[in-house]
Amino acid sequence: MTNGILGLRDVVSIKDFSRRQIEWLCEEAEKMEDVFRGGSDALKGKILATLFMEPSTRTRLSFATAMYKLGGQVIGFENVEVSSMAKGENLSDTIKTVENYCDAIVLRHWLEGAAKFASEIANVPVINAGSGTEEHPTQALLDIFTIKREMGTIDGLKIAIMGDLKYGRTVKSLSYGLANFDVEIYFVSPESLRMPEDVIRYLEKKKMHIEEYRMLDEIIKKIDVLYITRLQKERFPDVTEYEKLRGSYKVDIRTLSEAKPNMILLHPLPRLDEVDPEVDRTVHAKYFKQPFYGVLTRMALLKALLA
Amino acid sequence: MTNGILGLRDVVSIKDFSRRQIEWLCEEAEKMEDVFRGGSDALKGKILATLFMEPSTRTRLSFATAMYKLGGQVIGFENVEVSSMAKGENLSDTIKTVENYCDAIVLRHWLEGAAKFASEIANVPVINAGSGTEEHPTQALLDIFTIKREMGTIDGLKIAIMGDLKYGRTVKSLSYGLANFDVEIYFVSPESLRMPEDVIRYLEKKKMHIEEYRMLDEIIKKIDVLYITRLQKERFPDVTEYEKLRGSYKVDIRTLSEAKPNMILLHPLPRLDEVDPEVDRTVHAKYFKQPFYGVLTRMALLKALLA
Amino acid sequence: MTNGILGLRDVVSIKDFSRRQIEWLCEEAEKMEDVFRGGSDALKGKILATLFMEPSTRTRLSFATAMYKLGGQVIGFENVEVSSMAKGENLSDTIKTVENYCDAIVLRHWLEGAAKFASEIANVPVINAGSGTEEHPTQALLDIFTIKREMGTIDGLKIAIMGDLKYGRTVKSLSYGLANFDVEIYFVSPESLRMPEDVIRYLEKKKMHIEEYRMLDEIIKKIDVLYITRLQKERFPDVTEYEKLRGSYKVDIRTLSEAKPNMILLHPLPRLDEVDPEVDRTVHAKYFKQPFYGVLTRMALLKALLA
Numbered sequence: 021m022t023n024g025i026l027g028l029r030d031v032v033s034i035k036d037f038s039r040r041q042i043e044w045l046c047e048e049a050e051k052m053e054d055v056f057r058g059g060s061d062a063l064k065g066k067i068l069a070t071l072f073m074e075p076s077t078r079t080r081l082s083f084a085t086a087m088y089k090l091g092g093q094v095i096g097f098e099n100v101e102v103s104s105m106a107k108g109e110n111l112s113d114t115i116k117t118v119e120n121y122c123d124a125i126v127l128r129h130w131l132e133g134a135a136k137f138a139s140e141i142a143n144v145p146v147i148n149a150g151s152g153t154e155e156h157p158t159q160a161l162l163d164i165f166t167i168k169r170e171m172g173t174i175d176g177l178k179i180a181i182m183g184d185l186k187y188g189r190t191v192k193s194l195s196y197g198l199a200n201f202d203v204e205i206y207f208v209s210p211e212s213l214r215m216p217e218d219v220i221r222y223l224e225k226k227k228m229h230i231e232e233y234r235m236l237d238e239i240i241k242k243i244d245v246l247y248i249t250r251l252q253k254e255r256f257p258d259v260t261e262y263e264k265l266r267g268s269y270k271v272d273i274r275t276l277s278e279a280k281p282n283m284i285l286l287h288p289l290p291r292l293d294e295v296d297p298e299v300d301r302t303v304h305a306k307y308f309k310q311p312f313y314g315v316l317t318r319m320a321l322l323k324a325l326l327a
Numbered sequence: 328m329t330n331g332i333l334g335l336r337d338v339v340s341i342k343d344f345s346r347r348q349i350e351w352l353c354e355e356a357e358k359m360e361d362v363f364r365g366g367s368d369a370l371k372g373k374i375l376a377t378l379f380m381e382p383s384t385r386t387r388l389s390f391a392t393a394m395y396k397l398g399g400q401v402i403g404f405e406n407v408e409v410s411s412m413a414k415g416e417n418l419s420d421t422i423k424t425v426e427n428y429c430d431a432i433v434l435r436h437w438l439e440g441a442a443k444f445a446s447e448i449a450n451v452p453v454i455n456a457g458s459g460t461e462e463h464p465t466q467a468l469l470d471i472f473t474i475k476r477e478m479g480t481i482d483g484l485k486i487a488i489m490g491d492l493k494y495g496r497t498v499k500s501l502s503y504g505l506a507n508f509d510v511e512i513y514f515v516s517p518e519s520l521r522m523p524e525d526v527i528r529y530l531e532k533k534k535m536h537i538e539e540y541r542m543l544d545e546i547i548k549k550i551d552v553l554y555i556t557r558l559q560k561e562r563f564p565d566v567t568e569y570e571k572l573r574g575s576y577k578v579d580i581r582t583l584s585e586a587k588p589n590m591i592l593l594h595p596l597p598r599l600d601e602v603d604p605e606v607d608r609t610v611h612a613k614y615f616k617q618p619f620y621g622v623l624t625r626m627a628l629l630k631a632l633l634a
Numbered sequence: 635m636t637n638g639i640l641g642l643r644d645v646v647s648i649k650d651f652s653r654r655q656i657e658w659l660c661e662e663a664e665k666m667e668d669v670f671r672g673g674s675d676a677l678k679g680k681i682l683a684t685l686f687m688e689p690s691t692r693t694r695l696s697f698a699t700a701m702y703k704l705g706g707q708v709i710g711f712e713n714v715e716v717s718s719m720a721k722g723e724n725l726s727d728t729i730k731t732v733e734n735y736c737d738a739i740v741l742r743h744w745l746e747g748a749a750k751f752a753s754e755i756a757n758v759p760v761i762n763a764g765s766g767t768e769e770h771p772t773q774a775l776l777d778i779f780t781i782k783r784e785m786g787t788i789d790g791l792k793i794a795i796m797g798d799l800k801y802g803r804t805v806k807s808l809s810y811g812l813a814n815f816d817v818e819i820y821f822v823s824p825e826s827l828r829m830p831e832d833v834i835r836y837l838e839k840k841k842m843h844i845e846e847y848r849m850l851d852e853i854i855k856k857i858d859v860l861y862i863t864r865l866q867k868e869r870f871p872d873v874t875e876y877e878k879l880r881g882s883y884k885v886d887i888r889t890l891s892e893a894k895p896n897m898i899l900l901h902p903l904p905r906l907d908e909v910d911p912e913v914d915r916t917v918h919a920k921y922f923k924q925p926f927y928g929v930l931t932r933m934a935l936l937k938a939l940l941a
Contacts (some may be wrong), residue, residue: 057681065366067395069388075721078731081683081709085735086708088681093395095388099406099713107382109597112604117596121392126569172699261610290723297726312734372673374702376695400693406713414689415906419911424692424903427926428699511754 026324028066030139031147034157034193039200045164048320051203056089062327063092066131069122070096073129077150078311083126086291086318088260095121119144123326152194153187159288160193163315167245170306174201178242182208183249183269185215190288191249192219201224208233210265240278247286270294276304335630337446338454341354341464341500348508353472363396367475369634370399376429379402380436385618386456390433393625400512402428420446422598426451430633460494466595467500469621474552477591477613481508485549489515490556492522497595498556499526506533515540517572547585557601577602583611593617636771644753645761648771648807653814660779662700662934670703676941684710687743692925695761697740700932709735726755733758737738738913759939767801773902774807776928783927784898784920788815792856796822797863797883799829805863805900806833813840822847824879854892861900864908864922886910890918899923
């Protein structure tokens with residue numbers, strides 16, 4: 021369903037966003053920095069429901085902060101066990117209930133398609149805060165805004181995306197979002213955690229320039245952006261395999277010594293040991309600025325959907 | 328203890344409400360619809376504490392929404408395990424502490440009498456959000472407001488209340504509340520989950536017209552309101568008994584084909600399978616409007632107690 | 635790091651506070667009583683993050699109330715299991731993320747030194763809401779404010795501190811804070827739960843008058859303040875030892891019959907059975923006023939750090 025200045029009622033998939041919409045949101049996010057400092061009553065009297073059926077710190081607090089900075093309020097839960105879902109209520113009934121209390125719903129759910137389903141039955145906007153292994157559209161938007169802010173452009177960049185490309189939802193959403201731009205993408209992962217075939221095919225249909233690698237050192241010298249995610253130990257059937265691979269996907273000072281001076285390093289966080297803490301102090305590290313850009317992006321989005 | 332425009336300081340039991348008080352609250356709730364849309368500063372600077380010692384989505388979020396729409400703030404916990412009660416603090420000490428932080432306390436507790444006890448020791452208003460198996464007064468108030476809004480009247484109606492009448496607290500609170508009106512009540516339940524004798528006797532003393540049935544089909548044709556609650560599997564010592572009975576207490580399209588065209592179907596939610604999802608789309612289904620009426624009712628109540 | 639009217643950016647340890655700073659905060663807290671009643675927009679648009687890695691009712695709700703009364707907003711979590719720390723994120727990364735969302739961080743952590751560490755890496759003020767077994771500075775400040783309010787002075791008082799002095803953090807923080815004043819301190823505890831040597835030495839270096847006792851009855855007649863904490867059963871290797879001792883460290887009406895008429899009894903709460911509920915009704919009992927003074931103290935602190 022569509023409406024409003026953004027032309028979308030719901031934010032379910034980054035695939036629903038055009039280049040124009042992404043660029044417009046980046047411009048709006050830019051303007052939000054002043055609102056963040058000074059506060060605003062733009063959404064006074066409005067209520068956002070944040071329903072998190074999976075653990076989260078960043079996304080939940082980021083949406084809450086965005087709503088508060090715009091003068092609105094937040095209700096919700098972050099623990100299914102103390103909600104009525106613990107009594108066996110299905111997602112549909114939870115949505116049909118909560119929509120009575122709020123002006124928009126932010127939903128994180130472990131199931132593929134949960135946000136899509138919720139958006140189809142809700143009579144208020146639904147924002148996908150992560151569903152299954154594929155979609156996390158607001159993360160993709162904030163990642164793109166971060167690149168834009170830090171590099172000044174998206175077009176023309178060479179962007180490496182490294183780590184668990186098979187199960188990670190942020191890497192897929194980011195790839196879908198970047199498909200609107202003129203970029204070269206290098207996927208770097210172990211053979212067993214390659215970007216799934218259907219994602220590759222979607223991107224190729226969009227005429228995206230894609231290359232796949234096993235090791236970062238093959239391309240480290242030429243990239244402008246390195247987006248890294250953690251290898252999740254529990255994805256490996258064989259722990260020896262994990263231990264063998266994790267060393268190859270770690271970024272440290274030595275790795276960065278070969279990078280362009282202005283290459284930026286992004287990470288959706290949380291990280292485990294895939295980025296050495298030493299790296300935090302380098303000019304490359306931008307992963308602790310991403311959360312701030314995330315608030316600005318979500319402010320722009322909430323204002324577009326609710327004001 | 329009594330005070331204020333409502334004539335009550337605490338909301339512990341629906342039995343404490345006269346017909347006049349219920350009617351007044353329904354009138355106030357009616358007016359709250361505009362305030363809900365436009366927002367208000369009526370309770371600016373006031374703080375509501377919501378202390379939930381049992382899982383809840385609806386009641387907790389509904390009170391929070393009501394408070395926010397009136398310009399107030401909310402503190403509290405929804406998980407005993409992260410509160411000081413996890414360190415062994417008793418309810419009395421928790422209340423004597425929290426009353427220092429707030430202007431009213433909303434309490435859900437698994438024990439019969441917990442809210443009554445809390446109201447006796449607290450120096451701020453205490454609102455019972457469900458205690459034990461008997462009391463849930465704000466649910467009764469919102470149920471009555473829903474009937475009034477949807478049917479235009481309470482007096483003269485024939486109201487069936489069906490499901491687990493033995494352990495459900497919403498059905499008892501609703502019955503106590505309806506005893507103030509000129510209605511006919513039909514209790515429909517399995518023999519083993521009949522409305523307890525002491526409740527029946529209380530209602531009879533109030534000259535309420537009561538009939539008891541085992542099956543809905545005996546009365547479906549003549550009722551104006553069908554209020555249904557779930558059969559809780561865990562209440563049955565014999566699972567075969569449960570499986571046998573649940574079919575008889577399910578409402579589907581076929582069941583409703585015999586009902587009056589303007590009969591309304593209510594449910595406190597959450598539901599499991601006692602109302603077929605097909606029914607949601609019929610004109611009878613009002614159970615997803617109840618949560619909205621609930622916010623209006625609680626806004627009226629909070630304003631009466633705190634403004 | 636220091637700045638602002640208080641001369642401190644962070645509140646990590648009560649040891650960082652001078653007598654002048656404590657007195658100034660007590661004066662400010664005094665003024666906050668009117669603000670508490672009337673509300674304020676002093677911190678409008680500001681956001682406080684409350685990160686609780688250990689259970690809490692009092693401290694968390696107290697900070698939230700203080701922030702709301704000053705017109706600010708609150709984000710955070712009270713359950714590590716639904717945060718990104720459940721995915722293995724370390725404290726440093728959580729802090730470097732959350733600082734992007736807020737104007738100050740309130741942190742409770744089970745580790746000694748956690749708040750100190752957080753304050754060193756954060757670019758917003760960090761307030762220690764309890765770390766390890768030693769520090770709980772805002773509790774010490776509110777305890778001192780309570781004594782000041784109830785007794786009119788700190789100087790000249792004889793103050794007994796009784797219970798688990800080895801593992802309790804409130805008793806140590808209070809002692810450090812009182813070391814700025816001209817008081818006599820009597821530590822009362824079982825041999826096995828004595829105040830640790832390093833704390834004693836710190837206090838002696840500050841020229842504090844300290845005496846140690848095994849039994850309260852040796853000094854009950856001459857003290858002005860009795861500060862009691864619970865004996866934690868789990869600290870005793872031998873449960874018989876615990877059962878034997880707990881009786882000696884219980885305060886009841888009989889105990890108080892020997893006390894000065896205006897002696898005040900304080901407790902950081904929660905209590906188990908170390909103070910008999912009968913005592914609540916006596917003029918000595920001030921432990922349910924402490925939470926209120928706590929809100930005033932934290933309002934003064936937040937305003938000093940953030941306004």
